[in-house]
Amino acid sequence: xxxxxxxxxxxxxxxxxxxxxxxxxxxxxxxxxxxxxxxxxxxxxxxxxxxxxxxxxxxxxxxxxxxxxxxxxxxxxxxxxxxxxxxxxxxxxxxxxxxxxxxxxxxxxxxxxxxxxxxxxxxxxxxxxxxxxxxxxxxxxxxxxxxx
Amino acid sequence: xxxxxxxxxxxxxxxxxxxxxxxxxxxxxxxxxxxxxxxxxxxxxxxxxxxxxxxxxxxxxxxxxxxxxxxxxxxxxxxxxxxxxxxxxxxxxxxxxxxxxxxxxxxxxxxxxxxxxxxxxxxxxxxxxxxxxxxxxxxxxxxxxxxxxxxxxxxxxxxxxxxxxxxxxxxxxxxxxxxxxxxxxxxxxxxxxxxxxxxxxxxxxxxxxxxxxxxxxxxxxxxxxxxxxxxxxxxxxxxxxxxxxxxxxxxxxxxxxxxxxxx
Numbered sequence: 001x002x003x004x005x006x007x008x009x010x011x012x013x014x015x016x017x018x019x020x021x022x023x024x025x026x027x028x029x030x031x032x033x034x035x036x037x038x039x040x041x042x043x044x045x046x047x048x049x050x051x052x053x054x055x056x057x058x059x060x061x062x063x064x065x066x067x068x069x070x071x072x073x074x075x076x077x078x079x080x081x082x083x084x085x086x087x088x089x090x091x092x093x094x095x096x097x098x099x100x101x102x103x104x105x106x107x108x109x110x111x112x113x114x115x116x117x118x119x120x121x122x123x124x125x126x127x128x129x130x131x132x133x134x135x136x137x138x139x140x141x142x143x144x145x146x147x148x
Numbered sequence: 149x150x151x152x153x154x155x156x157x158x159x160x161x162x163x164x165x166x167x168x169x170x171x172x173x174x175x176x177x178x179x180x181x182x183x184x185x186x187x188x189x190x191x192x193x194x195x196x197x198x199x200x201x202x203x204x205x206x207x208x209x210x211x212x213x214x215x216x217x218x219x220x221x222x223x224x225x226x227x228x229x230x231x232x233x234x235x236x237x238x239x240x241x242x243x244x245x246x247x248x249x250x251x252x253x254x255x256x257x258x259x260x261x262x263x264x265x266x267x268x269x270x271x272x273x274x275x276x277x278x279x280x281x282x283x284x285x286x287x288x289x290x291x292x293x294x295x296x297x298x299x300x301x302x303x304x305x306x307x308x309x310x311x312x313x314x315x316x317x318x319x320x321x322x323x324x325x326x327x328x329x330x331x332x333x334x335x336x337x338x339x340x341x342x343x344x345x346x347x348x349x350x351x352x353x354x355x356x357x358x359x360x361x362x363x364x365x366x367x368x369x370x371x372x373x374x375x376x377x378x379x380x381x382x383x384x385x386x387x388x389x390x391x392x393x394x395x396x397x398x399x400x401x402x403x404x405x406x407x408x409x410x411x
Binding site for chain 2: 006007010011013014017018020021022023024025040075076077079080082083084086087088090092093095096097098099100102103104121124125128129132133
């Protein structure tokens with residue numbers, strides 16, 4: 001349990017670090033951290049019960065939903081939140097292993113890990129695309145309801 | 149003539165805004181929308197913009213010559229991202245719509261945004277080390293890994309700021325950068341017991357991962373801007389490949405040396 005909390009905090013912290021590197025104004029850092037942390041939390045919770053692909057997809061959906069919500073609320077582009085929010089989900093380990101196996105001539109493993117990384121990347125793409133299809137009006141309505 | 153001069157100023161301002169957005173990692177639809185917003189507010193209806201991820205084509209004027217004939221093309225190299233500037237230009241265009249600025253003030257505001265300083269370099273380097281460490285923990289590292297990754301992240305970012313980005317092409321910069329990260333990770337793994345090569349490496353590499361390009365590529369393609377989307381996606385894939393190659397090269401060197409028994 002503690003490990004879970006620490007992981008989520010680390011994800012949030014890493015997301016904030018990246019927001020700085022991408023020039024996001026500092027007043028948005030808490031939201032970036034929140035989104036990154038929640039995204040990672042969703043991923044960790046879903047991972048044991050399903051595949052990395054599905055977990056990433058759901059986590060991406062949550063990240064984008066939150067990014068759009070905050071974007072409407074703070075009246076700024078959603079890009080500010082979602083780019084750093086996505087980072088914990090990008091298959092960095094997949095790249096490493098694919099490269100490692102390729103170099104050590106284990107083609108079978110290289111293809112397996114590479115394929116896994118591609119699947120996760122596609123999950124992220126689909127997550128982004130589907131949530132951005134939602135009409136912006138929904139987010140305005142949702143915001144108004146919460147502001148009451 | 150007054151009208152035509154005014155129109156030219158409006159178009160130049162719109163172009164400037166678009167350039168600022170594109171340079172700093174905005175999506176294509178946002179660039180187009182901003183250009184149109186500015187033109188429309190200042191009374192220009194015949195403006196027509198075609199935006200790619202590395203260029204803007206802007207023309208105006210119609211057959212009845214009610215508005216000035218104007219055409220300009222801008223080439224913008226695909227580069228890093230400063231989302232703060234994107235947010236500022238976005239805010240500016242909203243305020244323009246509310247009538248808060250005259251044309252002259254718009255030009256001044258755009259100049260101001262363009263010269264907004266980036267975060268100080270030391271802070272960026274610290275952030276790189278910090279983020280790298282956080283991510284190495286996420287990928288199964290312990291506290292020793294995190295500590296080493298702080299150093300790896302710092303050294304990587306120093307390389308990127310001082311050597312890689314100013315002097316090398318994108319491909320070479322990325323291959324050497326990831327090779328550098330791999331080297332440092334192997335070094336730390338050998339020197340400090342209890343560290344995991346994988347976590348340190350992934351934590352360091354994630355600093356180089358082209359998050360902005362990848363995400364914007366997806367959004368552009370989803371909007372039907374296939375050319376821009378492909379340009380950005382190709383850029384992102386190229387960087388991914390270069391990172392993998394840098395890692396692979398250094399790992400090959402390492403296992404070659406191990407087998408050769410030099411270490």
